[in-house]
Amino acid sequence: QATGADQAVGFGLVGFSLLLFTYYTIWVIVLPFVDSDHVVHSYFLPREYSVILPGVAALILLLVVGTFIGVVTWKNRKPRKVD
Protein backbone atom coordinates (compact mmCIF):
# COMPACT_ATOMS: atom_id res chain seq x y z
CA GLN A 1 0.00 0.00 0.00
CA ALA A 2 1.26 3.46 -0.84
CA THR A 3 1.97 5.74 2.11
CA GLY A 4 -0.44 8.51 3.14
CA ALA A 5 1.41 11.43 1.61
CA ASP A 6 1.74 9.63 -1.72
CA GLN A 7 -1.95 8.82 -1.78
CA ALA A 8 -2.87 12.40 -0.89
CA VAL A 9 -0.67 13.86 -3.60
CA GLY A 10 -1.78 11.29 -6.16
CA PHE A 11 -5.48 11.65 -5.62
CA GLY A 12 -5.06 15.41 -5.34
CA LEU A 13 -3.52 15.44 -8.79
CA VAL A 14 -6.36 13.28 -10.14
CA GLY A 15 -9.00 15.57 -8.61
CA PHE A 16 -7.29 18.70 -9.85
CA SER A 17 -7.01 17.41 -13.40
CA LEU A 18 -10.67 16.32 -13.37
CA LEU A 19 -11.74 19.78 -12.18
CA LEU A 20 -9.60 21.46 -14.81
CA PHE A 21 -10.93 19.17 -17.53
CA THR A 22 -14.59 19.80 -16.58
CA TYR A 23 -14.19 23.56 -16.32
CA TYR A 24 -12.28 23.82 -19.58
CA THR A 25 -14.69 21.53 -21.45
CA ILE A 26 -17.71 23.55 -20.33
CA TRP A 27 -15.91 26.76 -21.25
CA VAL A 28 -14.88 25.68 -24.75
CA ILE A 29 -17.61 23.27 -25.88
CA VAL A 30 -20.78 23.80 -23.84
CA LEU A 31 -20.98 27.60 -23.49
CA PRO A 32 -21.45 28.49 -27.18
CA PHE A 33 -24.67 26.46 -27.14
CA VAL A 34 -26.06 28.25 -24.09
CA ASP A 35 -28.12 31.43 -24.47
CA SER A 36 -26.01 34.52 -23.90
CA ASP A 37 -28.26 35.80 -21.11
CA HIS A 38 -28.05 32.62 -19.01
CA VAL A 39 -26.54 33.11 -15.56
CA VAL A 40 -23.81 30.45 -16.09
CA HIS A 41 -21.90 32.82 -18.37
CA SER A 42 -20.98 34.94 -15.34
CA TYR A 43 -18.79 32.12 -14.02
CA PHE A 44 -16.59 32.07 -17.11
CA LEU A 45 -14.19 34.63 -18.54
CA PRO A 46 -14.63 35.89 -22.12
CA ARG A 47 -13.81 33.30 -24.74
CA GLU A 48 -10.49 34.77 -25.82
CA TYR A 49 -9.03 33.88 -22.43
CA SER A 50 -9.70 30.19 -23.07
CA VAL A 51 -6.86 30.33 -25.61
CA ILE A 52 -4.66 33.00 -24.02
CA LEU A 53 -4.49 31.44 -20.54
CA PRO A 54 -3.22 27.98 -21.61
CA GLY A 55 -0.78 29.69 -23.97
CA VAL A 56 0.61 31.83 -21.16
CA ALA A 57 0.77 28.80 -18.86
CA ALA A 58 2.71 26.83 -21.48
CA LEU A 59 5.14 29.73 -21.92
CA ILE A 60 5.70 29.98 -18.17
CA LEU A 61 6.29 26.22 -17.99
CA LEU A 62 8.87 26.42 -20.78
CA LEU A 63 10.55 29.35 -19.03
CA VAL A 64 10.77 27.45 -15.74
CA VAL A 65 12.18 24.33 -17.39
CA GLY A 66 14.67 26.37 -19.42
CA THR A 67 15.77 28.34 -16.37
CA PHE A 68 16.26 25.16 -14.39
CA ILE A 69 18.37 23.62 -17.14
CA GLY A 70 20.36 26.83 -17.46
CA VAL A 71 21.04 27.08 -13.74
CA VAL A 72 22.15 23.45 -13.46
CA THR A 73 24.39 23.77 -16.55
CA TRP A 74 25.89 26.99 -15.17
CA LYS A 75 26.63 25.36 -11.81
CA ASN A 76 28.35 22.41 -13.45
CA ARG A 77 30.51 24.35 -15.87
CA LYS A 78 34.18 23.45 -15.67
CA PRO A 79 36.93 25.90 -16.68
CA ARG A 80 39.14 24.53 -19.41
CA LYS A 81 42.46 23.22 -18.14
CA VAL A 82 45.50 25.33 -19.09
CA ASP A 83 48.51 23.07 -19.70
Place this chain on the structure above:
Amino acid sequence: MSHHTFRHRGVIKVRCLVESGELALCAAGGFCHFYFTLLCPIILCTMTKLLEWVFGVSLIGIAWGLVTFDLLDLQLPPRYKEVAWPMPIYLLVVFGCYSLATVGYRVATFNDCEDAAQELQAQIKQAKDDLKKKGLKM
Protein backbone atom coordinates in the same frame (compact mmCIF):
# COMPACT_ATOMS: atom_id res chain seq x y z
CA MET B 1 25.56 -5.97 -7.41
CA SER B 2 22.44 -8.12 -7.56
CA HIS B 3 20.36 -7.69 -10.65
CA HIS B 4 16.67 -7.31 -9.95
CA THR B 5 13.80 -5.55 -11.56
CA PHE B 6 13.06 -2.63 -9.31
CA ARG B 7 10.75 -0.04 -10.74
CA HIS B 8 11.93 3.26 -9.39
CA ARG B 9 9.21 5.88 -9.16
CA GLY B 10 10.84 8.18 -11.65
CA VAL B 11 10.75 5.43 -14.26
CA ILE B 12 7.07 4.82 -13.53
CA LYS B 13 6.22 8.48 -14.04
CA VAL B 14 8.10 8.66 -17.33
CA ARG B 15 6.45 5.44 -18.41
CA CYS B 16 3.02 6.90 -17.58
CA LEU B 17 3.64 9.94 -19.73
CA VAL B 18 4.87 7.79 -22.58
CA GLU B 19 1.89 5.45 -22.19
CA SER B 20 -0.64 8.25 -22.23
CA GLY B 21 1.01 9.63 -25.32
CA GLU B 22 0.96 6.22 -26.92
CA LEU B 23 -2.72 5.73 -26.11
CA ALA B 24 -3.57 9.03 -27.74
CA LEU B 25 -1.45 8.10 -30.73
CA CYS B 26 -3.04 4.66 -31.01
CA ALA B 27 -6.55 6.10 -30.96
CA ALA B 28 -5.84 8.43 -33.86
CA GLY B 29 -3.48 6.05 -35.60
CA GLY B 30 -5.94 3.18 -35.56
CA PHE B 31 -8.45 5.32 -37.36
CA CYS B 32 -6.02 6.53 -40.00
CA HIS B 33 -4.18 3.23 -40.43
CA PHE B 34 -7.12 1.65 -42.22
CA TYR B 35 -7.04 4.36 -44.89
CA PHE B 36 -3.27 4.20 -45.25
CA THR B 37 -3.25 0.47 -45.84
CA LEU B 38 -5.58 1.21 -48.76
CA LEU B 39 -3.62 4.24 -49.97
CA CYS B 40 -0.13 2.72 -49.79
CA PRO B 41 -0.40 0.39 -52.79
CA ILE B 42 -1.80 3.31 -54.74
CA ILE B 43 0.93 5.76 -53.74
CA LEU B 44 3.60 3.03 -54.24
CA CYS B 45 5.92 4.34 -51.57
CA THR B 46 7.09 3.00 -48.22
CA MET B 47 4.72 4.78 -45.86
CA THR B 48 6.64 5.07 -42.59
CA LYS B 49 4.92 5.77 -39.29
CA LEU B 50 6.23 9.33 -39.40
CA LEU B 51 4.72 9.92 -42.83
CA GLU B 52 1.41 8.46 -41.65
CA TRP B 53 1.47 10.76 -38.69
CA VAL B 54 2.35 13.86 -40.70
CA PHE B 55 -0.37 12.98 -43.19
CA GLY B 56 -3.01 12.47 -40.49
CA VAL B 57 -2.11 15.58 -38.56
CA SER B 58 -2.06 17.74 -41.69
CA LEU B 59 -5.47 16.40 -42.74
CA ILE B 60 -6.92 17.32 -39.37
CA GLY B 61 -5.13 20.67 -39.52
CA ILE B 62 -6.53 21.45 -42.95
CA ALA B 63 -10.04 20.52 -41.81
CA TRP B 64 -9.65 22.80 -38.79
CA GLY B 65 -8.26 25.63 -40.92
CA LEU B 66 -11.14 25.33 -43.38
CA VAL B 67 -13.70 25.60 -40.61
CA THR B 68 -11.95 28.36 -38.65
CA PHE B 69 -10.95 30.68 -41.49
CA ASP B 70 -14.01 29.99 -43.66
CA LEU B 71 -11.94 29.14 -46.73
CA LEU B 72 -14.68 27.13 -48.43
CA ASP B 73 -17.52 29.55 -47.60
CA LEU B 74 -19.46 26.76 -45.98
CA GLN B 75 -21.50 29.27 -43.96
CA LEU B 76 -21.65 27.17 -40.85
CA PRO B 77 -23.71 28.59 -38.01
CA PRO B 78 -21.46 30.82 -35.87
CA ARG B 79 -21.86 28.53 -32.84
CA TYR B 80 -19.96 25.71 -34.54
CA LYS B 81 -17.18 28.08 -35.51
CA GLU B 82 -17.02 29.29 -31.92
CA VAL B 83 -16.47 25.69 -30.82
CA ALA B 84 -14.01 24.85 -33.61
CA TRP B 85 -11.40 27.57 -33.37
CA PRO B 86 -9.95 26.77 -29.91
CA MET B 87 -9.79 23.04 -30.80
CA PRO B 88 -5.99 22.61 -31.04
CA ILE B 89 -5.40 24.22 -27.66
CA TYR B 90 -8.36 22.36 -26.22
CA LEU B 91 -6.96 18.99 -27.34
CA LEU B 92 -3.58 19.93 -25.89
CA VAL B 93 -5.12 20.86 -22.53
CA VAL B 94 -7.18 17.65 -22.48
CA PHE B 95 -4.08 15.59 -23.22
CA GLY B 96 -2.22 17.39 -20.43
CA CYS B 97 -5.07 16.71 -18.00
CA TYR B 98 -5.12 13.03 -18.95
CA SER B 99 -1.35 12.73 -18.45
CA LEU B 100 -1.57 14.48 -15.07
CA ALA B 101 -4.43 12.22 -13.95
CA THR B 102 -2.56 9.07 -15.04
CA VAL B 103 0.60 10.10 -13.22
CA GLY B 104 -1.37 11.06 -10.09
CA TYR B 105 -3.28 7.78 -10.07
CA ARG B 106 -0.13 5.71 -10.50
CA VAL B 107 1.59 7.65 -7.69
CA ALA B 108 -1.39 7.03 -5.41
CA THR B 109 -1.66 3.29 -6.13
CA PHE B 110 2.04 2.43 -6.30
CA ASN B 111 2.90 0.07 -3.44
CA ASP B 112 5.89 0.91 -1.28
CA CYS B 113 8.72 -1.59 -1.50
CA GLU B 114 10.67 -1.21 1.74
CA ASP B 115 13.31 -3.88 1.00
CA ALA B 116 14.00 -2.58 -2.46
CA ALA B 117 14.22 1.00 -1.15
CA GLN B 118 16.84 0.04 1.43
CA GLU B 119 18.77 -2.00 -1.08
CA LEU B 120 18.75 1.00 -3.44
CA GLN B 121 20.05 3.29 -0.68
CA ALA B 122 22.86 0.85 0.04
CA GLN B 123 23.76 0.71 -3.65
CA ILE B 124 23.76 4.53 -3.86
CA LYS B 125 26.12 4.73 -0.89
CA GLN B 126 28.35 2.08 -2.45
CA ALA B 127 28.48 3.96 -5.75
CA LYS B 128 29.24 7.27 -4.02
CA ASP B 129 32.14 5.78 -2.03
CA ASP B 130 33.50 4.13 -5.14
CA LEU B 131 33.39 7.35 -7.14
CA LYS B 132 34.92 9.38 -4.29
CA LYS B 133 37.83 6.97 -4.28
CA LYS B 134 38.27 7.62 -7.99
CA GLY B 135 38.40 11.35 -7.38
CA LEU B 136 34.94 12.67 -8.24
CA LYS B 137 33.97 15.63 -6.09
CA MET B 138 30.38 15.57 -4.84
